[in-house]
Amino acid sequence: MRACVLVEGGPCPPCEERAAIRHQIKQLEEEITKLKAKDDTLRTTINAFHDPFTHKFPPEIASHILQLSLPILNDGEHEREAVNERWSAEWATPLTLGSVCRQWRQLAWATPDLWTTLYLKIHPSMMSSTAESLPGLLHEWLGRSGVLPLTIHFFHGYGDQDVYTSSLEGGPTIKDTRMDETLEVATCLVIDILNLHSGQWRNLNLTARADIFERFSSSGKPKQLVTLDLTSTPVGESPVTVPKFLMDSVLNPIRLKLTEFPLTSINIFWANITHATFSSIAAEEGLDFLRRASSLEFYRVSMYDSDDIGFINPILHPRLRSLDLSGGRLENVLEAINLPSLETWSMDMNFRNTVMTMLSLLVRSGCRLKVLNLNELRLTSEDDEDFDTLLESIPSLERIGLSSVFGESSDLVFAILTRIFCSAPGSSDISGETPTSESFLPYLQVIECTPDGHATLFSWDSILELYRRDHQRSLTLKVFVTDIDIPDETALQLLQITEEGADLQIFNLTEGGDFLQKFRKRRCTQDV
Secondary structure, three states, X not given: OOXXXXXXXXXXXXXXXXXXHHHHHHHHHHHHHXXXXXXXXXXXXXHHHHOOOOOOOOHHHHHHHHHHOOOOOOOOOOOOOOOOOOHHHHOOHHHHHHOOOHHHHXXXXXXXXXXXXEEEEEOOOOOHHHHHXXXXXXXXXXXXXXXXXXXXXXXEOOOOOOOOOOXXXXXXXXXXXXHHHHHHHHHHHHHHHHHHOHHHEEEEEEEEOHHHHOXXXXXXXXXXXXXXXXXXXXXXXXXXXXXXXXXXXXXXXXXXXXXXXXXXXXXXXXXXXXXXXXXXXXXXXXXXXXXXXXXXXXXEEEEEOHHHXXXXXXXXXXXXXXXXXXXXXXXXXXXXXXXXXXXEEEEEOOOOOHHHHHHXXXXXXXXXXXXXXXXXXXXXXXXXXXXXXXXXXXXXXXXXXXXXXXXXXXXXXXXXXXHXXXXXXXXXXXXXXXXXXXXXXXXXXXXXXXXXXXXXXXXXXXXXXXXXXXXXXXXXXXXXXXXXXXXXXXHHHHHHHHXXXXXXXXXXXXXXXXXXXXXXXXXXXXXO
16 A cells, blocks of 8 residues: 655544554564464473473483384285385374474484384375375475384375275365375475485385386495385276386395286296295296295295196295185195195195195105194085095194184084094193194194174084093193174183183184183173
8 A cells, every 4th residue: 555645744644543553563473473383492491391201311311212203014924014004104203203393393203113114095085285295294204214224115196097086085085186186296396305215125015006116216336225015906997008127226125925916927036036926926936936935934826727837846935934825726835846845834724635635745845744724614524534544644743723704614623623633642741741743733732713694613512522631631622703692601611611721712703802701801891
């Protein structure tokens, strides 16, 4: 506005009054700014009095305490388990710690270990403002990690099929051209930043469509890479594109996990891999990997096309200790391998001839098996003799896991339990004597049973009968069930035999927790 000047050269009364008011407002704003600064100083002083450790411990100890507050998401003994929904609430823990107060923020920023794990997700329902700010946030995050090794979880759900739903922004899904361009630019910038830090990659977990993998490259040799986890996701009904993850230098991980990802699409030095997990891989390709991965100790693989195996002589692998095998007909796969060091074996039992083929592998390998997990148990009464022969050939077993798909396996499983509980001559185990070679599975310590769906592995009345017999074996019986339908009378009897010393554990997979413990608490509440 132009200045108000009367003929005499001064402002009009309203303008003069308004100028005075504006001057007062300016003074008040300056006073508020001073008060806010003083308030911040007082808050810092208050934190110094009330903070239980940051202001009292040396920075090294306080920094270590902050590190202990980070979420632990590695639940697997051999590999990283799939990251579930909890990551969305916990990935920003370092930012939460830094928002407590000024000193916590300074401490968090000066602790590189807090910034070495990154969970990054780009999806169609992401807000435009979030996508635009993501590269800057990522650059700042990784900058605070210093030169420490990085664990990166990168999810990219994009296109017609959004595999990962939004849990942070909660905004509407926007699929207009402008938003697509924003996500595309954000994706390119994010991958460029990750590539710049390739020399720090330690655990790299990528879930994306096929063409996203091709954008990754290594500006520096990933010498620190230990775990590589690649999952290729489809995009609507578009033609299948073969994903490729070809770095400038040969990768040398120790742990490798591939889901819908062919081995021929990565350049890896196979000899140092000790843990491998493959999903949906051709049988011949999976066996060829076993032949080349001379250091492999843990192998979980789902195979197909096992009828096309062209190996003449069995592949001898002297170091493999754990094998988890699933897929279609696996008899040809078992005939193609020799595993003298095998200790843990998980196997799908969905075809009749599998039992004798397993026995052939055990005899050929001469291994001392300790853990046997039989999944999708579909054996019939005609297989009883062969199955008994298989178990009798593994006297070294310490743990058995049985799961059933159909109720037709219930009689067979009950027969196995009967032999286990009642085969020991006399009471040798109870008196503390060394088990004899005549015992059935003399070193068995745990047996786990998991019915699938509405199938039953045995009746609870039969379990009660087994435990009430005179000649029992000291054994832990774990039963995992999804739908518990145990009458209170039966539950009370099961509780009684556990109180008498029987090691029986019933876990409810639907509701969670120990069924017998919850039943005991409910009875105590009713009594009170």
